Amino acid sequence: MARTSRRKLLKVAAAGGFAAGLGLTARAKTLTDPSAQHDAAAHQHESLAGPLANALVNFGSWNTDPPLDRFPNNSPAAGNWHPVLPAEVTIKAGGAVTFAISGLHQVVVYGDGTRPDDIDENNTIPTTGVPSGVALINDPNNRIYRGPDPSLLPRDRVEAVHFPNPGSYLVICGVFNHFVAGMYALVRVLP
Numbered sequence: 189m190a191r192t193s194r195r196k197l198l199k200v201a202a203a204g205g206f207a208a209g210l211g212l213t214a215r216a217k218t219l220t221d222p223s224a225q226h227d228a229a230a231h232q233h234e235s236l237a238g239p240l241a242n243a244l245v246n247f248g249s250w251n252t253d254p255p256l257d258r259f260p261n262n263s264p265a266a267g268n269w270h271p272v273l274p275a276e277v278t279i280k281a282g283g284a285v286t287f288a289i290s291g292l293h294q295v296v297v298y299g300d301g302t303r304p305d306d307i308d309e310n311n312t313i314p315t316t317g318v319p320s321g322v323a324l325i326n327d328p329n330n331r332i333y334r335g336p337d338p339s340l341l342p343r344d345r346v347e348a349v350h351f352p353n354p355g356s357y358l359v360i361c362g363v364f365n366h367f368v369a370g371m372y373a374l375v376r377v378l379p
């Protein structure tokens with residue numbers, strides 16, 4: 189029994205020493221290799237704590253009335269409800285909003301102060317997957333984030349978007365029909 193415990197302890201100590209050695213090697217490389225320094229600077233690893241560090245927003249959801257059976261892999265358009273819930277969230281600067289996407293939806297974020305009336309809904313591009321040809325809002329004016337073509341992705345997915353600066357950000361569903369029907373929300377970012 190003592191031998192087994194000693195072996196486990198030695199294995200853990202060896203693994204810890206090996207991992208520590210790797211950490212020192214990676215740190216030394218960062219200090220001496222300019223490309224590694226750039227890479228480290230490009231990745232912001234600052235932590236943000238507290239209840240306003242992040243928020244969860246549902247971007248669409250699946251109906252239960254009438255009952256909906258999506259098994260084995262069925263995502264009927266008529267089975268999707270198109271709200272953004274909640275319609276307004278508040279986080280701290282440096283925080284993130286996680287969008288839980290259900291259905292054919294595209295997350296598009298516009299800069300501080302943009303309002304729904306500011307969006308040029310006549311500027312569209314078509315989806316390229318299935319379904320093809322669905323109009324997506326393509327207004328680049330004050331756009332700070334646009335998610336991928338939703339027709340090329342699963343109907344259930346998650347996108348997390350970082351908000352480093354204070355302000356009020358408009359988030360819309362890029363699917364033309366959804367946006368014009370009122371599928372948008374506001375992200376308030378506090379200093």
